Amino acid sequence: MTKAADTPHLILGITGATGIHAARLLVEKSPWPVDLVVSRWGGKVADTECGGIEGIESHAARVFKFDDLHAPLASGSVAAVGMVVLPCSAHTLAQIATGLGDSLITRAAHCQLKERRPLILCLRESPLTLIDLNNARQAAAAGAVIMPVSPPFFMFAGRDPKSVSMDNLLDAFVERVLALLGRPSVWTWEDIR
Numbered sequence: 636m637t638k639a640a641d642t643p644h645l646i647l648g649i650t651g652a653t654g655i656h657a658a659r660l661l662v663e664k665s666p667w668p669v670d671l672v673v674s675r676w677g678g679k680v681a682d683t684e685c686g687g688i689e690g691i692e693s694h695a696a697r698v699f700k701f702d703d704l705h706a707p708l709a710s711g712s713v714a715a716v717g718m719v720v721l722p723c724s725a726h727t728l729a730q731i732a733t734g735l736g737d738s739l740i741t742r743a744a745h746c747q748l749k750e751r752r753p754l755i756l757c758l759r760e761s762p763l764t765l766i767d768l769n770n771a772r773q774a775a776a777a778g779a780v781i782m783p784v785s786p787p788f789f790m791f792a793g794r795d796p797k798s799v800s801m802d803n804l805l806d807a808f809v810e811r812v813l814a815l816l817g818r819p820s821v822w823t824w825e826d827i828r
Contacts, residue, residue: 647670651726653680655684657805664810669697672700704736711746723759733770755780755812786807
């Protein structure tokens with residue numbers, strides 16, 4: 636009998652920052668099964684931005700409650716491709732940077748760092764305070780990749796900017812996230828130069 640955990644999953648944490656559409660694209664495009672954890676405020680933002688989290692949950696392999704510290708993701712012994720926090724609020728960044736593991740998102744992030752697995756924090760905050768920058772530096776020093784939600788605009792060189800949608804921009808961003816996790820890029824700078 637094959638258990639769900641026999642195949643490494645990608646862990647996705649959604650926190651209370653804007654950018655939920657990018658998280659939806661990540662779940663849909665991931666070549667790996669996705670384990671989803673949504674913070675309380677992440678759910679509230681999803682209600683505002685896209686009418687709820689249910690559409691994203693329906694594409695996930697497994698969905699865990701943000702306060703379920705008994706979930707498999709709370710242990711480094713459970714194999715994972717890595718973890719993406721998208722969007723990552725400044726609050727969640729601060730918790731991860733200081734080693735707090737009082738929610739499933741922050742505990743799972745801690746597990747990725749201690750097991751030396753990829754942890755990509757897609758920070759969605761602007762402008763950044765010195766506190767945010769120090770937290771990002773500390774998380775990066777511990778092994779996290781700080782990847783602000785900043786689409787690769789160069790991928791649309793030569794196109795009329797009015798023809799480029801938010802979906803296009805976030806899709807290109809998600810492709811970069813997946814490339815960092817090991818999935819080959821659909822297109823690169825080489826394709827457009």
